[in-house]
Amino acid sequence: MSLVEGIVAFLTEQFAWSRKATTIAVCASMFAIGCLYTCSQAAFPIKGVWFDAANGVSFPAFCDAMEFLTDRIMIPVCALGCCIFVGWVWKPQSAIAEIEQSGVRFSLAKVYAVIIRYIAPLAILTILVMSFATGMTLS
Numbered sequence: 001m002s003l004v005e006g007i008v009a010f011l012t013e014q015f016a017w018s019r020k021a022t023t024i025a026v027c028a029s030m031f032a033i034g035c036l037y038t039c040s041q042a043a044f045p046i047k048g049v050w051f052d053a054a055n056g057v058s059f060p061a062f063c064d065a066m067e068f069l070t071d072r073i074m075i076p077v078c079a080l081g082c083c084i085f086v087g088w089v090w091k092p093q094s095a096i097a098e099i100e101q102s103g104v105r106f107s108l109a110k111v112y113a114v115i116i117r118y119i120a121p122l123a124i125l126t127i128l129v130m131s132f133a134t135g136m137t138l139s
Contacts, residue, residue: 004030037063054135076128080121087117 040046040062048065092113099106
């Protein structure tokens with residue numbers, strides 16, 4: 001249930017949907033996607049759609065399309081979002097204060113601030129762009 005809590009909380013607060021109906025809908029959607037994923041690895045030739053600059057449009061097995069989606073889009077975009085949030089919205093000083101709350105000094109605080117604001121987002125953007133340009137991922 002903890003996997004659906006964030007989605008259910010967002011949907012119920014944003015759209016004023018009932019919690020029970022939203023939970024059932026989210027769980028049913030996840031179950032359906034899981035069934036498609038599992039069946040595409042087993043007996044059924046379920047296909048997904050994918051595009052990258054190196055290979056154009058392709059129709060890989062659904063499980064491969066899901067892997068492409070997570071490896072090439074979701075993981076880098078979420079990591080970039082975390083860097084932008086911590087680096088520019090919440091600010092590195094707030095993160096450093098949270099780290100030092102236990103009384104231990106964070107000796108690489110200045111380096112961390114530069115990495116989280118500039119280096120990590122640039123590296124993540126490079127990975128995101130190159131995964132589409134070359135058709136390859138790091139995994």
